[in-house]
Amino acid sequence: MQNPQVLAALQERLDSVSHTPSSYIETLPRAVKRRINALKQLQVRCAHIEAKFYEEVHDLERKYAALYQPLFDKRREFITGDVEPTDAESEWHSENEEDDKLAGDMKNKVVIAEKPAAEEPNPRGIPEFWFTIFRNVDMLSELVQEYDEPILKHLQDIKVKFSDPGQPMSFVLEFHFEPNDYFTNPVLTKTYKMKSEPDKADPFSFEGPEIVDCDGCTIDWKKGRNVTVKTIKKKQKHKGRGTVRTITKQVPNESFFNFFNPLKASGDGESLDEDSEFTLASDFEIGHFFRERIVPRAVLYFTGEAIEDDDNFEEGEEGEEEELEGDEEGEDEDDAEVTPKV
Amino acid sequence: MQNPQVLAALQERLDSVSHTPSSYIETLPRAVKRRINALKQLQVRCAHIEAKFYEEVHDLERKYAALYQPLFDKRREFITGDVEPTDAESEWHSENEEDDKLAGDMKNKVVIAEKPAAEEPNPRGIPEFWFTIFRNVDMLSELVQEYDEPILKHLQDIKVKFSDPGQPMSFVLEFHFEPNDYFTNPVLTKTYKMKSEPDKADPFSFEGPEIVDCDGCTIDWKKGRNVTVKTIKKKQKHKGRGTVRTITKQVPNESFFNFFNPLKASGDGESLDEDSEFTLASDFEIGHFFRERIVPRAVLYFTGEAIEDDDNFEEGEEGEEEELEGDEEGEDEDDAEVTPKV
Numbered sequence: 072m073q074n075p076q077v078l079a080a081l082q083e084r085l086d087s088v089s090h091t092p093s094s095y096i097e098t099l100p101r102a103v104k105r106r107i108n109a110l111k112q113l114q115v116r117c118a119h120i121e122a123k124f125y126e127e128v129h130d131l132e133r134k135y136a137a138l139y140q141p142l143f144d145k146r147r148e149f150i151t152g153d154v155e156p157t158d159a160e161s162e163w164h165s166e167n168e169e170d171d172k173l174a175g176d177m178k179n180k181v182v183i184a185e186k187p188a189a190e191e192p193n194p195r196g197i198p199e200f201w202f203t204i205f206r207n208v209d210m211l212s213e214l215v216q217e218y219d220e221p222i223l224k225h226l227q228d229i230k231v232k233f234s235d236p237g238q239p240m241s242f243v244l245e246f247h248f249e250p251n252d253y254f255t256n257p258v259l260t261k262t263y264k265m266k267s268e269p270d271k272a273d274p275f276s277f278e279g280p281e282i283v284d285c286d287g288c289t290i291d292w293k294k295g296r297n298v299t300v301k302t303i304k305k306k307q308k309h310k311g312r313g314t315v316r317t318i319t320k321q322v323p324n325e326s327f328f329n330f331f332n333p334l335k336a337s338g339d340g341e342s343l344d345e346d347s348e349f350t351l352a353s354d355f356e357i358g359h360f361f362r363e364r365i366v367p368r369a370v371l372y373f374t375g376e377a378i379e380d381d382d383n384f385e386e387g388e389e390g391e392e393e394e395l396e397g398d399e400e401g402e403d404e405d406d407a408e409v410t411p412k413v
Numbered sequence: 414m415q416n417p418q419v420l421a422a423l424q425e426r427l428d429s430v431s432h433t434p435s436s437y438i439e440t441l442p443r444a445v446k447r448r449i450n451a452l453k454q455l456q457v458r459c460a461h462i463e464a465k466f467y468e469e470v471h472d473l474e475r476k477y478a479a480l481y482q483p484l485f486d487k488r489r490e491f492i493t494g495d496v497e498p499t500d501a502e503s504e505w506h507s508e509n510e511e512d513d514k515l516a517g518d519m520k521n522k523v524v525i526a527e528k529p530a531a532e533e534p535n536p537r538g539i540p541e542f543w544f545t546i547f548r549n550v551d552m553l554s555e556l557v558q559e560y561d562e563p564i565l566k567h568l569q570d571i572k573v574k575f576s577d578p579g580q581p582m583s584f585v586l587e588f589h590f591e592p593n594d595y596f597t598n599p600v601l602t603k604t605y606k607m608k609s610e611p612d613k614a615d616p617f618s619f620e621g622p623e624i625v626d627c628d629g630c631t632i633d634w635k636k637g638r639n640v641t642v643k644t645i646k647k648k649q650k651h652k653g654r655g656t657v658r659t660i661t662k663q664v665p666n667e668s669f670f671n672f673f674n675p676l677k678a679s680g681d682g683e684s685l686d687e688d689s690e691f692t693l694a695s696d697f698e699i700g701h702f703f704r705e706r707i708v709p710r711a712v713l714y715f716t717g718e719a720i721e722d723d724d725n726f727e728e729g730e731e732g733e734e735e736e737l738e739g740d741e742e743g744e745d746e747d748d749a750e751v752t753p754k755v
Contacts (some may be wrong), residue, residue: 095545096716102535106491108505109498110539110712113484117709120484124477128470135466142462149448156451163450193444197452203437240648275713367459370452371617374438 099393118269118277125267125279129240139367146369152196152250197373203224204365204372205327210357214327218298223327225251230367231362240265240280244361253298255291259331262286263358282355287331298326307394331353460619462613467609467621471582475575479707488711489570493591494538539561539715543568546707546714547669552699556669560640565669567593571711573704582607583620586703595640597633601673604628606702624697629673640668 096107148154202223205211215223228247234240246259267280290297301324308315322331334343334351343351365375371377438449490496510743544565547553557565570589576582588601609622632639650657665671671720675696676689687692713719 100533100535102533103539105503106498106539107712107716109491109503110488110715111505112502113488114710114712117481117484120477120480124473128471131466131469131473135462138462139459142459146452146455149451156448160454161447161451163453191442191444193442197445197448275710275718368456368617370449370456373452374449376617 082273115269115274118274121277121279124266126240129233129267129280130236133236136233142293143230143366150197150200151227151295152194196315199224199371201229201372204369205376207372207375208360208365210360214330214357216298216326219327222251222253222298223248225253229361229366231366240267242362244358244366253293253296256288259290259328260288261331261358263355263362282359284336285333285354285358287333290328290331297326299328299332300324330357457611457616460616463619463621464610467563468582469577471609471622472578477575478575485572485708492539492542493569494536516520541566543571543711544713545710549714549717549720550702550707552702553669556642556699558668560670564593564595564640567591567595571703571708573708584704586700586708595635595638598630598636601632601670602630603673603675603700605697605704623626624701626678627675627696627700629675632670632673640666641670641674642666672699 096104101106145154149156202220205215205223207228225248226246227249228245230245230247232243233243234242241262241264242259244263245259248254248257248259250257262285263282264284264286265280266283269275269277290299300321302319302321304317304319307316308314332345333354336343336351365372368377438446458679478707485497491498532658544562545567547557548570566587567590569591570587572587572589574585574587576584583604583606586603586605588603590599590601592599595648603629605624606626606628607622608625611617632641642663644661644663646659646661648657648659676685676693678685678693707714
């Protein structure tokens, strides 16, 4: 659970204040303004104490990640089918397991016999568990192209790994795949780097650690299987002679797997254009969402129980963003025939 | 900083998932449904681990409250005028204090001389500091009646006190007043009780500690100064004789100070009507807002720097709520002349 980051969300939700006519402050005697400046100095010191608090919360999160892991490992085993839950493990009531303690209260307890009825199919584990979550979560389904789907069906687990104590604050999303015909990596990774210190220029805006940058990984695509590029044939007309030749070139292709080849956040030097800023912000939001919601509560996104409407996330925008990029990349194309490589 | 509670806000902000046709789950073979039940059991166990995590975060908050307190005490001294900040303490730049380290960089450093210009007034401390915050924050100004204002000008500090380790999770808001003509209490208190465990009936909705109940305090009003009641004269006609007599009665009166006489949350037994539920929810939100935003960052609400628009909080509703209550209480009045007691 990443509490710090979400104080921003709290402020959005709770701040309910009208604009003070700053004129009011200006009218105050200089002696009073002076005391207000003293309070601001104290406020900056508070922000730096707050930063230390969030570092300790991060340590707590690391500690608890270790406590969750055995349950997440069991989850993976049930999903893959490596282990079959016992009858006790697969009991479910309309109430929760606390009711087990109400001795002999068996009403609305659902026990499904381990042996399926003869005529019923019994696939291994929970087929397409993670892929189904990708389909259910708009933020993700918007990124998934038709040709991504058969690949995502090989996804077997998603893990969150925290940076070690003393290391810069960060977390890694590990996407574990079963052997497949698309790439050779057993694990694809996305690393999110965080920062937990007040901004010098604007210390009062500090609301806890923020994702400030991310790194992907190289996907070792099998020959002709890379869905993140497409080959286009294009005709070129020779300026002078007017002869026409056809050349082929590879251009980026929309795909969820571009998630592993993100933009780099701007260094202090150059800055990103608005579109890139938006793409990056969306990527950070998705990374945070995997860490904060999907990995800790996967089954609820599979069944839909975790589903809530989201007002702050405009549907589709990410998609458009991706398209825009595509256009930029392939801008000098004229009369292009698209031949997807898959 | 109360991270746990605000995960709810995070979910509102981040959850972006479409509704899974639960039909999809129904279509799955019984053997697969059985494994899904096993995942749900694991998920409930995760929720109970999460509850423990939040208890540890609460301990951290308690630890850090002690680190903030010396700064808050200094703040109180500057506000009341008990202590005058030194020139160093009242320096302020457009950047933050980190710049002090840039040796000799004195540009845009503002030092206001301790001695005010002869002609300028020099009131004690920062007059009406907390009252100004009440005026600036809609959530509060909506509760403040004209006759509350002279009382709130005597408010000198607001403190948050956490429950001791091992005690049930709770916090107390302490409103410290200078001696005044309205009541004899030096401190008015509002206590918020919290709960950090998954709900038996709905363990998956658990998002961290929640405020579940609150207690106010008795205000020892000086004679004729109680703004939370008003006296009304009403005429009563005798059924038989038709003679009319005038009686006076006291009825509740709208006032911020009703904040210290809250509704009680419903026990497991009886439940509150919708209006009362709303009033209570608003009270909890205000208590949380004092603890989470106003007390930690008071100067920013005084200057307006903390000001942000809030989409989730409908302005005015609380006011209406209060009025409704007033009506309920005084319902059998006919032809009432209102005589405020102040």
